[in-house]
Amino acid sequence: MYKEIIQKIITFQSRGLLSFVSFIESIFFPIPTDVLLIPMCYSKPSEWKILALITTVASVIGGVVGFFLGSFLFMEVYPIIEDLNYVSEFNDVKNLFYLHGALIILIASFTPLPYKLFTITAGFLSVDFILFLVFSLIGRALRFYLVAYITKAHGVVILEYLNRYFLYIASVIIIVYIIINLYN
Numbered sequence: 249m250y251k252e253i254i255q256k257i258i259t260f261q262s263r264g265l266l267s268f269v270s271f272i273e274s275i276f277f278p279i280p281t282d283v284l285l286i287p288m289c290y291s292k293p294s295e296w297k298i299l300a301l302i303t304t305v306a307s308v309i310g311g312v313v314g315f316f317l318g319s320f321l322f323m324e325v326y327p328i329i330e331d332l333n334y335v336s337e338f339n340d341v342k343n344l345f346y347l348h349g350a351l352i353i354l355i356a357s358f359t360p361l362p363y364k365l366f367t368i369t370a371g372f373l374s375v376d377f378i379l380f381l382v383f384s385l386i387g388r389a390l391r392f393y394l395v396a397y398i399t400k401a402h403g404v405v406i407l408e409y410l411n412r413y414f415l416y417i418a419s420v421i422i423i424v425y426i427i428i429n430l431y432n
Contacts, residue, residue: 266299267306274310275317275364276328281307282395289399300396304389311357311367311384318371325368334365341369350379357387 266288270281285303289296317325329338341362344352353375356366370380 263299263302267302270303270306271310271313273364274307274367275314276332277364278332280360281392285392285395286399289396290403293400296396296400297393300389300393303392303396304385307363307388307392308381308384311363311388312381314364314367315371315375315377315380318368319374320371322368322372329365329368334362337362337365338369341365342373345369345373345375350375350383353380353383354387357384358391363388 266281266284269277269279269284273279273281281303285299288299292299329335341352341356348355350370353366353370355361356363367380367384
C-alpha cells in the first residue's frame with residue numbers, strides 16, 4: 249500500500265499540491281510535507297532545489313498565517329486545538345517559549361516537532377514577528393533543502409534510515425542546546 253501511494257504521488261507531480269500541503273501543514277494539517285517532497289525529489293532529482301524552495305516558501309507563508317491566527321483569532325482557534333487533542337502540546341510549547349524565547353522557532357521549524365503549534369503560540373505570545381519570520385525561514389529551509397538533497401543524492405533508502413532516527417538526532421540537538429544554555 250505504501251509503495252502504491254508513493255507511485256501515485258510520483259506520477260501526480262503537482263507543485264501546486266506540494267505548495268498547498270506545505271502551506272496548510274504549517275497551520276493545521278497533521279501530515280508532514282515530506283510525504284510529498286521526498287517522492288517528488290526522488291522521481292525528478294534535477295528539480296530538488298526548486299521543490300525545496302517551493303516547500304520552504306509555502307511553509308513559511310503558512311507559518312505566518314498561523315502566527316496571525318494566534319495573534320488575532322486565538323479564542324476562535326483554541327477550540328480547534330482542543331478538538332485535535334493538542335492542548336497538552338500547546339501548553340508544552342508555551343513553556344518552551346517562556347524558557348527559550350523566539351529561538352525555539354528555529355528548533356521547531358527544523359525538527360519534527362509540530363511547527364503549527366509553534367506558529368500559533370508565537371502569535372498568541374506576541375513573539376517578535378521579524379525574529380519569528382527569520383527563524384522560520386532558516387529552520388524550514390534547512391529542513392526541506394536537507395531532505396530534498398539527501399533524496400536526490402541517496403534516494404529513499406537513506407531517508408528511511410534518517411526518519412527512523414531523526415527524533416533521536418533532534419532530541420540530542422535540543423539537549424545539547426539546553427545544556428549550553430544552563431552553563432551560560
